[in-house]
Structures are given as structure tokens and as C-alpha cells.
Amino acid sequence: MADEPTKPTQASLNKKAVEKTAYKPAGVSATGRNARRFAVRLWAVRHSRGLEWFYARFADLFLRLHPMWKAIGYDRAERPVKFIEKHVKGFLFDCRMCGQCVLSSTGMSCPMNCPKQLRNGPCGGVRANGNCEVEPDMPCVWVQAWNGSQQMVASQAILTVQKPVDQSLRETSAWLRTTALAAARTEAANSTEPA
Numbered sequence: 001m002a003d004e005p006t007k008p009t010q011a012s013l014n015k016k017a018v019e020k021t022a023y024k025p026a027g028v029s030a031t032g033r034n035a036r037r038f039a040v041r042l043w044a045v046r047h048s049r050g051l052e053w054f055y056a057r058f059a060d061l062f063l064r065l066h067p068m069w070k071a072i073g074y075d076r077a078e079r080p081v082k083f084i085e086k087h088v089k090g091f092l093f094d095c096r097m098c099g100q101c102v103l104s105s106t107g108m109s110c111p112m113n114c115p116k117q118l119r120n121g122p123c124g125g126v127r128a129n130g131n132c133e134v135e136p137d138m139p140c141v142w143v144q145a146w147n148g149s150q151q152m153v154a155s156q157a158i159l160t161v162q163k164p165v166d167q168s169l170r171e172t173s174a175w176l177r178t179t180a181l182a183a184a185r186t187e188a189a190n191s192t193e194p195a
């Protein structure tokens, strides 16, 4: 029996429909992306459980340093902390500094690498090999997110519905924001406890 012809994806149909012009924007092709980044990103997903453990300790440490952040001033601490966060998470997760990190819910696979920037699961166009329909060379970040999340202790966190991205938080430090939020919650809880 002859093989059934492969159905074209919506992305390839869209690509064909685009008028050909002399101008081709640079730096948007999947093949132009840094393949090494995929490798590091995939390593992070494979080691999601270890990274989950490390991140929990790291968040505790940051929270314990809350009096110091307060003394320095969160505003003043932001610049150096953001510099480190951007480089560390950029290397490990290809972080796009959305400022509202959800890595602990997405198996250490950053959803901002999805070309459609979907925060709540994959679109309907994942290829049969698990790659993205828009960037055929790139593994779908949501397929990776599911794989990574299932190795983690908080394996059900991926089912939490995420809010739309708040664009006003872009290029801010998720580390400091999470710490300040946790500290405010602790202080509020302590102040309502009976003396």
C-alpha cells in the first residue's frame, strides 16, 4: 500500500501564501538559531528534578536575604541581580526575561521560547516528531515542558492555568519579584497571628 501523503501544516501553508519580495528579514529563521541553546535547554528539561530542588533552596536563600535587599533597596539591587539572572537563565533556559517566571510549573522549559508565546500548553500544530510547526528544527517547548514536569516533585503544577503575560514586567527580575512577594505574604501572615 502506498504511503499517505503528509498533510501540510498551517504554518507551511501560511509561508507559501506570503508574497515573495526582495527583502528577507535576517535572524528569524529556525536554522539561524543557535543549536547549542537547544542542547542546553534540553539538558535543563532532562535535569528538571535536580533543578527544582536547587531552585527551591535558592528561593529560600533569597527570601532569607530579604532584610538585606530591603536595606540596600530592591530598586538598587535590581540592576546587578537582573544582570546575573539574565545571563544564568539565558544560558540554561534561553530565558526571555518575561519577569514572571513559570519554570517551576513547566518542567524547566521556558514557554516564552514558543514562537506563539503560549503559556498554557501547545497549539494544535506540534509535528509528529514533537517539533514546533513554526520552527521545524526546534523541539516544541510544551512537549518538553510536559516531559520535564513529569520528573518533578510538583508534577501537577503544569495543570495550573497561567495568567496572560503582563508585558509591563518584561526585563525585570523575577527572582526579586518572587522574593518580595513571598516576604510580603510572610509579613502579612505574621501580623494577623494572635499575640
Ligand code: SF4
Binding pocket: 089, 093, 094, 095, 096, 097, 098, 099, 100, 101, 102, 103, 110, 111, 112, 174
Ligand atoms: S518564564 Fe519568563 S523569566 Fe522564566 S525563563 Fe521564561 S522568559 Fe525567563
